Amino acid sequence: MATTIESPRAPHTVRRSRGVNWEKWGWIYMRASGVVLLVLIFGHLFVNLLVGDGIKAIDFAFVGGKWSDPFWQVWDTLMLWLAMIHGGNGMRTIVNDYATKAVTRKVLLGAILVAVVAMIVLGTLVIYTFDPCPVGSPAELLPSFCATR
Amino acid sequence: MAINTAGTMTPKRPAGTLYRGREGMWSWVLHRITGVAIFFFLLVHILDTSMVRISPEAYNAVISTYQNPIMGLGETALVAAIVYHAFNGIRIILIDLWSKGAKYQRVMFWVVMGLWVITMLGFAPRHLINVFSHVGGA
Ligand code: HEM
Ligand code: HEM
Numbered sequence: 001m002a003t004t005i006e007s008p009r010a011p012h013t014v015r016r017s018r019g020v021n022w023e024k025w026g027w028i029y030m031r032a033s034g035v036v037l038l039v040l041i042f043g044h045l046f047v048n049l050l051v052g053d054g055i056k057a058i059d060f061a062f063v064g065g066k067w068s069d070p071f072w073q074v075w076d077t078l079m080l081w082l083a084m085i086h087g088g089n090g091m092r093t094i095v096n097d098y099a100t101k102a103v104t105r106k107v108l109l110g111a112i113l114v115a116v117v118a119m120i121v122l123g124t125l126v127i128y129t130f131d132p133c134p135v136g137s138p139a140e141l142l143p144s145f146c147a148t149r
Numbered sequence: 150m151a152i153n154t155a156g157t158m159t160p161k162r163p164a165g166t167l168y169r170g171r172e173g174m175w176s177w178v179l180h181r182i183t184g185v186a187i188f189f190f191l192l193v194h195i196l197d198t199s200m201v202r203i204s205p206e207a208y209n210a211v212i213s214t215y216q217n218p219i220m221g222l223g224e225t226a227l228v229a230a231i232v233y234h235a236f237n238g239i240r241i242i243l244i245d246l247w248s249k250g251a252k253y254q255r256v257m258f259w260v261v262m263g264l265w266v267i268t269m270l271g272f273a274p275r276h277l278i279n280v281f282s283h284v285g286g287a
Binding site: 087122 | 154181184185187188191192195196198199201202204205206208209212215216221224228231235238239241242245246272275276279280
């Protein structure tokens with residue numbers, strides 16, 4: 001059976017004129033967030049893995065020290081939101097590419113949406129309700145500044 | 150090549166393009182795999198970090214599992230994936246937005262690989278020394 005292939009230069013027929021072009025904004029978002037994420041994630045990895053004893057120095061007191069500083073609170077919040085939305089939107093593209101049945105596609109896209117929203121809410125709450133000096137905890141596990149409070 | 154009904158030549162095998170075969174395709178395959186891997190790591194990572202809201206003991210217990218040698222190798226692989234995804238992401242952006250991007254996509258792929266090797270040479274020894282120098286206590 002012969003299939004007709006449109007001439008590449010034929011004017012395309014479907015033209016959308018109304019509404020927000022979400023796919024276009026998604027495309028722009030992937031690029032804009034990617035550039036910012038490169039800086040945020042490389043900075044995160046540098047400070048947590050390469051400075052001092054690296055991963056060996058990470059414990060509750062280390063996190064307490066970082067999150068007492070609004071600079072790192074904002075840094076981590078931006079990283080959390082940008083990375084989860086970038087990753088979630090990327091996963092959406094992949095599901096759209098491979099899921100052939102409408103049901104599978106809906107279920108997978110729903111799962112991605114739930115995961116992204118849940119992680120953003122949880123991660124944001126953790127950063128802003130964090131207490132570096134919880135009462136009753138052994139002092140040697142806490143940041144050194146807790147002693148002076 | 151065979152002559153088709155339109156009287157033009159059709160190659161027996163599709164020629165390599167930006168997206169099919171060689172660097173163009175493999176860079177995309179790797180970008181996809183690393184993107185998925187980082188996404189799943191991030192889900193786990195937000196959950197393990199949230200242990201700071203339970204108690205210092207709970208957080209330290211979870212994070213100490215990241216400090217054993219096997220996980221140390223895993224973290225090196227994770228950083229390798231991120232560094233590739235990040236540099237190749239910049240290459241994708243340049244292909245799309247720079248007027249000569251598509252022309253130089255293959256060169257840029259090898260630039261990405263070169264930068265990846267340099268970054269990992271800077272990262273891996275230092276991280277692995279941190280991980281392995283304390284094996285067996287302290
Ligand atoms: C480090 C900085 C990063 C840069 C520069 C970057 C850049 C990009 C770019 C340009 C794309 C292509 C989008 C498109 O084709 O429209 C992309 C796709 C993707 N990214 Fe990232 N990204 C970064 C970090 C991340 C992180 C942290 C995650 C996971 C949480 C992630 C997961 C993904 C996924 C799943 C895709 C879809 C891949 C595909 O469609 O084949 N990326 N990224
Ligand atoms: C093995 C490598 C990694 C280690 C050891 C590590 C360690 C940590 C630590 C100790 C924290 C607590 C706060 C802070 O230090 O800023 C944290 C938080 C965070 N990290 Fe990482 N990290 C790693 C890789 C990554 C990567 C690759 C990403 C991004 C894709 C990432 C994203 C985040 C985010 C979003 C938070 C905030 C979580 C929240 O809001 O609860 N991390 N990480």
